[in-house]
Amino acid sequence: MRPPAGIMFMTDCPARTAMEVIANKWSVVTLYALADGPKRHSELVALSGGISHKVLTQTLRRLQSNGLVDRRRYAEAPPRVEYSLTPLGETLREPIAMLTRWAQVHGEALVDFQESTAATETR
Helix, strand or coil: CCCCHHHHCCCCCHHHHHHHHHCCHHHHHHHHHHCCCCEEHHHHHHHHCCCCHHHHHHHHHHHHHCCCEEEEEECCCCCEEEEEECHHHHCCHHHHHHHHHHHHHHHHHHHHHHHHHHHHHCC
16 A cells, blocks of 8 residues: 555655656656666767757756766766766666656647647637
8 A cells, every 4th residue: 555645745755855856857868868878968969859968967967966877987088978877777767668658658649638728728
């Protein structure tokens, strides 16, 4: 039996903190992109479909500061930096894959609903 939502998402609850970190759309997109292995910043921008360099940098820093992403700098010229999932970040691979499958199956229904609602509101 799971606890009621009111208890699970109290202000000081770890579950709420975790949801705040991963519920951002760019966090999910970035974590999903890293599920296949380490990536460079430019690769993540290309895979993300619309994220700016600045927002990606902010997202990576937030994920890194919460122990989900690791940043590795190589001593090369020019310097090379790669990002990868930490062991804690790896635990999100399956939940994010499940959410992605749900979005693939039901995404069109969401768009259809949004369009029908918008059409109704303009009448």
